[in-house]
Amino acid sequence: MARAFRRDWLGVFSLVVIVAFVLGAIFAPYLTPYPEEGRGAPNLVNKFLPPSREHPFGTDYLGRDVLARVLFGGRSSLSIGFLVVIIAVAIGTPLGAIAGYSGRWLDEVIMRITDMWLSFPPLLLAIAIAAALGRPSFTNAMIAIALTWWPWYTRLVRAQTVSLRERSFIEAARGMGVSRATIILRHILPNVMTPVMVQGTMDIGSAILTGAAMSFIGLGAQPPTPDWGQMVSDGRIYIMNQPWYGSFPGLAIFLVTLAFNLMGDTVRDVADPRSRRAA
Amino acid sequence: MNESLVSVENLHVRFRTYAGVVHAVNGVTFDIRRGETFGLVGETGCGKTVTGLSLLRLVSPPGEIVAGRIAFDGQDILSLSEQEMRDIRGARISMIFQDPAAALNPVFSVGEQIEMVIRQHQPVTRRVARQRTVEMLKAVGLPDSAQILRAYAHELSGGMQQRVMIALALASNASLLVADEPTTSLDVTIQAQILTLLTQLKERRGLSVLLITHNLGVVAETCDRVAVLYVGHVVEKGRTRDIFKEMKHPYTQGLLEAIPRPGSHGQPLQAISGSVPSGLVVFSGCPFEPRCSFAMEVCRQAPPPLVRVGEEHYVACYRFVEGASR
Numbered sequence: 074m075a076r077a078f079r080r081d082w083l084g085v086f087s088l089v090v091i092v093a094f095v096l097g098a099i100f101a102p103y104l105t106p107y108p109e110e111g112r113g114a115p116n117l118v119n120k121f122l123p124p125s126r127e128h129p130f131g132t133d134y135l136g137r138d139v140l141a142r143v144l145f146g147g148r149s150s151l152s153i154g155f156l157v158v159i160i161a162v163a164i165g166t167p168l169g170a171i172a173g174y175s176g177r178w179l180d181e182v183i184m185r186i187t188d189m190w191l192s193f194p195p196l197l198l199a200i201a202i203a204a205a206l207g208r209p210s211f212t213n214a215m216i217a218i219a220l221t222w223w224p225w226y227t228r229l230v231r232a233q234t235v236s237l238r239e240r241s242f243i244e245a246a247r248g249m250g251v252s253r254a255t256i257i258l259r260h261i262l263p264n265v266m267t268p269v270m271v272q273g274t275m276d277i278g279s280a281i282l283t284g285a286a287m288s289f290i291g292l293g294a295q296p297p298t299p300d301w302g303q304m305v306s307d308g309r310i311y312i313m314n315q316p317w318y319g320s321f322p323g324l325a326i327f328l329v330t331l332a333f334n335l336m337g338d339t340v341r342d343v344a345d346p347r348s349r350r351a352a
Numbered sequence: 353m354n355e356s357l358v359s360v361e362n363l364h365v366r367f368r369t370y371a372g373v374v375h376a377v378n379g380v381t382f383d384i385r386r387g388e389t390f391g392l393v394g395e396t397g398c399g400k401t402v403t404g405l406s407l408l409r410l411v412s413p414p415g416e417i418v419a420g421r422i423a424f425d426g427q428d429i430l431s432l433s434e435q436e437m438r439d440i441r442g443a444r445i446s447m448i449f450q451d452p453a454a455a456l457n458p459v460f461s462v463g464e465q466i467e468m469v470i471r472q473h474q475p476v477t478r479r480v481a482r483q484r485t486v487e488m489l490k491a492v493g494l495p496d497s498a499q500i501l502r503a504y505a506h507e508l509s510g511g512m513q514q515r516v517m518i519a520l521a522l523a524s525n526a527s528l529l530v531a532d533e534p535t536t537s538l539d540v541t542i543q544a545q546i547l548t549l550l551t552q553l554k555e556r557r558g559l560s561v562l563l564i565t566h567n568l569g570v571v572a573e574t575c576d577r578v579a580v581l582y583v584g585h586v587v588e589k590g591r592t593r594d595i596f597k598e599m600k601h602p603y604t605q606g607l608l609e610a611i612p613r614p615g616s617h618g619q620p621l622q623a624i625s626g627s628v629p630s631g632l633v634v635f636s637g638c639p640f641e642p643r644c645s646f647a648m649e650v651c652r653q654a655p656p657p658l659v660r661v662g663e664e665h666y667v668a669c670y671r672f673v674e675g676a677s678r
Contacts, residue, residue, distance in 0.1 A: 245455040248408055249442030249469050249520070259468070263459045 084339030087332035094329055098147030111141030113297025121315050131317035134307070139317060143325050146299040150326070153215050153284035153293070154277040154333070160219035162273055165226025170257050170265065172227065173234025184231065187224040195221040196286060203292045211294040214287045218280060229272055233265040271341045278333030285326050301326050357528060357560045358407065359383040363420035365402050365411055365584075367631075374631035376402045376415065378584040381658075384528065389554055389561040391575035391592065393568060393607070395628055399584035400564045404530045407562065408441050424528070443473040446521035450533040452513035456505035462489075462516050463501030466523050473524040488519040491556075493549055511542035515549065522553065532564045547574050568608060572596055577664070580604050583629055583639045586658065590665030600667040603640050638670070646671055 102108040110116055119136035122128050130139035172183035190198075203209065203217035237243060237260075246260050285302030287293040294300040301322040308319025365377035377399040384390040392400045405411050407422060409429060422429040424445065432440070449455040457465055466488060467481040476484075489497040492515040505513055514534060521529055531550065535543035551574055554561050563575055571578050571592060579589035580601065588601040599605045606624035626643035629635075638644070641651040648670060656668045 241449050241451060241454040242457045244410065245447070245449060245517070245520075246457070247410055247441070248447040249472060250438040250440065251442070251472060252438055255472075260457055264457070 081339055081342065083335045084342075087335040087339065090328055090332035091336065094147050094325070094332075095151060097144045098151055101141070101144035101148070105138065105141040105144055107138040107141045110137035111145035111299060113137070113299065121311070121318075123315075124317050130321040131315070133304075133318050134311065134315075139304075139321050142299040142304060143301070143322050146301045146304060146322060147325065147329075149211055149288075149294040149298065149300045150281050150284055150302070151329070153211070153218070154281035154329075156215050157219045157222055157280035157284070158273045158276050160215075161222035161276070162226055162269060164219075165223035166230050166262070166265070166269060168223070169227040169230025169232075170234050170261050173231040174238055174253070174257050174261055176235075176238075180231070183227065187227045190221070190224040191228075193221070196283065199283065199287060200290070200292060203287065209292045209295060211298070211300075214284060214293040217292075218283050218287065222276065222280065225276075226269060226272070229268060230265050233268060234261050237261055237264055267341065267344045270344050271337045274340045275334050275337035278330035281333070282326060282330050355386050356383040357386045357425060358562075359421075359423045360403070360407070361421040361423075363403065363406060363422065364418045365399070365406055365415060366418055367415040369414060372632045375634065376584050376631055377406070380420075380579075380581070380584065380586050382579045382586065382589060384560050384562055385576075386527075386560055387554065387558045388576040389551070389563055389574050391571040391578035392562060392564045392581060393566060393571055393578060394581035395566060395607075397583075397628055397631070398581045399631075400566075400581055401532055402584075403581070404447065404532050404562060404564050407528070407530055408445055408447055409437050410441075410447075439473070442469060442521075442526070443524045444526055445528045445530065446524075446526040447530040447532065448514070448517045448521050448534050451537045452510065452517045453505060453537075455517055456513060456520075458505055460504075461501065462503050462505070462508070466516075466520050469520055470523050484523065485519075488523050489516075491522070491553070492516070492519045493545075494519070509542075510538050511545060514538060514542075514546050518546075518549065518553070522557070522559070525557075526559070528560045528562065530562045530564070533566070534563070535570065536565075536567075543570075550574065568611060580607070583631060583635075585639050585655070586666075586668065587640065588665075588667045588669075589658075590662060594662050594665045598662075598665075600661055600665070600672060601640075601669050602644050602646055602671075638668070 097104060101111055105111055115135035115137060117136045119132045120134060122132040124131045128138050128140065130143060133139055133142065168183050172180045198221045199217040202220055203213050206213040206216060243256060243260055246256050284293060285305065288300045288302035289306040293302055296303065304322035305319050305326070308322065312319050360383065361381050363377050363380045367374040367376055380399070380403055382390070392403060394400050402411060402415065406417055407424070407429065411417055417430060424440070456462070463482070463485055466485040467478065470476065470481040470484055485501065486497045489500055494500050494512060494515050500516070508516065534550070535546050538546060547570060550561060553559055563570070565571060575592045577590065578592050578595060579586050580603065581587070582603050588595065588599070588604045595604065599608060603624070609622040610624060612621055624643055629639065629642070635655065637652040637654060638656050641647045644651065650670050656670045656673065658666045658668045659672050661667050661672050
């Protein structure tokens with residue numbers, strides 16, 4: 074695996090970025106001298122200090138260290154990215170495999186429901202679901218985004234399954250007396266996991282972006298909990314005079330999204346048994 | 353030894369397609385004895401594979417078995433439940449395919465796949481399954497099992513893949529092996545090795561083999577008895593040596609003449625005139641009549657019965673029906 078990365082510097086770059094942000098979010102309290110400000114405690118004396126040695130990213134309108142806020146903000150942004158994709162994969166993959174393998178009416182029913190979900194603009198649908206779920210919160214935003222996301226996996230997995238179903242190793246498995254459930258679990262799913270993992274990795278970036286968009290409009294994590302989208306939203310008012318406030322969290326969103334997108338290709342190379350040894 | 357393991361009677365399989373109903377298998381009757389290799393020969397699209405799949409009841413929609421009886425070891429295959437059928441597939445009847453590369457799951461190693469099949473049908477521990485896997489690989493001529501166990505399908509050559517498929521098929525001591533064109537995708541020297549292996553396994557394990565092929569040479573080398581199929585009809589069947597000594601049906605004769613021979617260099621290849629009719633056509637008479645140089649009036653009127661012309665030699669042709677007028 075290490076060799077695959079060595080050949081692929083973009084993969085190394087994106088892995089480093091992702092690991093850095095994940096570690097930054099986990100160990101945020103130990104990495105910044107201002108953990109209380111990171112969690113939201115105001116310090117009005119230091120309002121809008123430009124970047125300096127004490128505050129590399131400057132301070133915000135409540136005098137909080139922006140670097141600390143970005144580190145802590147990674148907690149909600151990164152977890153929304155991972156959780157949304159995990160939930161979406163968990164719902165979408167089995168549905169797609171069942172639809173694709175069973176065919177006939179079950180396929181029709183599952184896929185038409187999927188089409189229905191996909192016919193709404195995703196962000197709008199997520200906003201509507203989040204609103205329906207009650208008070209805006211991190212959990213509600215996550216559930217809302219995940220619910221708009223699973224149909225993509227259903228489609229992806231179904232398409233893969235339909236082509237796998239006709240392959241002779243599936244027929245051979247049926248010829249060996251393997252049951253339908255076992256074929257789906259042991260023969261179909263492992264063979265669709267590569268595209269799902271590739272798509273999933275790329276989607277973590279998009280999910281973070283969508284999560285940021287949700288909290289930008291106030292439907293995500295609520296203040297004083299730090300969140301990148303919400304920081305960009307607050308910072309945009311001051312972008313002309315205090316550009317550091319909105320820019321650094323924006324940069325964080327950009328870097329993480331980019332890294333996950335680039336990571337997708339690397340995952341493809343690493344996950345495919347064909348290229349695993351050759352690499 | 354002469355007891356029959358499988359008997360197929362009057363099997364009809366059809367496929368409902370958008371273009372119409374395709375009659376793939378039309379009244380095929382044959383039996384396979386214990387410990388013999390039975391050949392099923394014919395051109396592409398003549399219903400060989402569908403007949404083979406019918407034995408495992410694996411004909412999938414839009415295809416369906418509409419009539420007939422298949423008895424395996426005294427059991428009526430067509431009346432079993434899906435669960436009972438699953439217990440037969442792989443454990444008592446196994447199948448190997450034309451393209452072994454595609455028939456092996458690309459994401460599991462060879463060892464994992466064989467173990468899975470063993471544990472599918474037998475309540476044994478992993479350790480026992482692993483042991484039996486190694487034995488099976490040895491039995492199919494892959495002695496370097498440590499290497500092979502860990503290998504993925506794409507890391508093996510075509511011949512090795514087919515050996516693995518055979519190991520997979522026989523891992524649960526099946527008594528009938530349906531081999532659907534098992535050597536077609538392999539090169540000639542490997543073909544011979546695989547056929548020899550099948551014959552050895554047949555003798556050692558008292559296995560019955562249904563060998564589906566379009567290659568008369570393969571039939572001549574390996575089969576005890578053979579049935580020739582033409583658009584889903586058995587046109588001739590009997591002991592291989594009888595048939596090769598004296599082919600009766602014009603279609604069988606045409607097939608043999610179409611094989612190029614050494615020394616025939618420079619001469620035009622022999623071919624059967626016309627082409628295989630589509631399965632959509634329903635014949636009132638003999639299906640081969642439009643291409644047959646011996647066609648008579650009676651051939652157009654009713655399908656010819658299968659008549660006995662030798663001890664175990666049957667032909668469906670009016671030329672051998674007594675009293676049929678020219």
